[in-house]
Amino acid sequence: MLNAREFSHRLLQEVITPASTVIDATAGNGHDTLFLARLAPAGRVYAFDIQAAAIEQTRQRLARHALAWPTEPAAPVTLIHDSHARLDRHLPADEAVCAAIFNLGYLPGSDKSVITQGESTWRAVESIQARLRPGGRIAIVAYHGHDGGADEMALLQRRLAALDARQWQVLQYQFINQPNCPPVCFGISKKAPERG
Numbered sequence: 001m002l003n004a005r006e007f008s009h010r011l012l013q014e015v016i017t018p019a020s021t022v023i024d025a026t027a028g029n030g031h032d033t034l035f036l037a038r039l040a041p042a043g044r045v046y047a048f049d050i051q052a053a054a055i056e057q058t059r060q061r062l063a064r065h066a067l068a069w070p071t072e073p074a075a076p077v078t079l080i081h082d083s084h085a086r087l088d089r090h091l092p093a094d095e096a097v098c099a100a101i102f103n104l105g106y107l108p109g110s111d112k113s114v115i116t117q118g119e120s121t122w123r124a125v126e127s128i129q130a131r132l133r134p135g136g137r138i139a140i141v142a143y144h145g146h147d148g149g150a151d152e153m154a155l156l157q158r159r160l161a162a163l164d165a166r167q168w169q170v171l172q173y174q175f176i177n178q179p180n181c182p183p184v185c186f187g188i189s190k191k192a193p194e195r196g
């Protein structure tokens with residue numbers, strides 16, 4: 001079975017088309033940014049991170065890919081060194097989005113002192129919801145083994161479970177018999193408006 005990260009990619013892969021606009025809300029080391037850029041070569045990726053080191057890691061990963069695979073097109077990526085909570089300051093007001101990914105927690109290989117926080121994560125989720133095209137999806141991979149992780153996950157669980165089922169489909173994907181707090185994937189899909 002797919003792990004949470006693989007499952008998040010599967011969810012987005014099913015809806016991203018070559019010309020999609022997509023968001024990586026937590027760029028980190030750039031794995032997800034590159035994944036999105038390859039799925040939408042004629043589209044655009046906006047990638048956020050609050051840490052300069054993460055933005056630089058992501059920039060380098062994209063550059064290495066372009067060198068190694070010059071014939072494989074990838075979307076232009078706008079790297080944004082800011083909190084995803086301020087997403088609306090960085091995207092044009094009328095920019096609609098097809099998909100977004102969050103990989104919560106801390107930057108792997110860093111000192112774990114900078115982590116995503118429930119309230120700012122939720123502000124970003126709401127900004128993306130407002131821009132999401134019908135059929136569009138948001139995938140959130142949440143870790144609950146580190147300090148603060150369980151609180152963030154509980155906040156997301158509560159608020160996602162309360163989304164209006166007429167407009168949103170929401171799922172939670174997790175292994176329930178594994179040790180060491182395996183991550184959880186939340187999937188949010190915007191329903192097409194019902195014909196009246």
Ligand SMILES: C[S@@+](CC[C@H](N)C(=O)[O-])C[C@H]1O[C@@H](n2cnc3c(N)ncnc32)[C@H](O)[C@@H]1O
Pocket residue numbers: 025026027028029030031032033048049050051054082083084085102103104105106107108114115116117120121
């Ligand atoms: C688990 S890592 C992301 C891994 C990344 N998706 C990858 O593919 O390598 C989480 C990232 O979220 C970033 N972060 C924490 N708070 C943030 C915020 N408010 N806005 C944007 N990024 C944030 C951290 O700096 C860290 O790089």
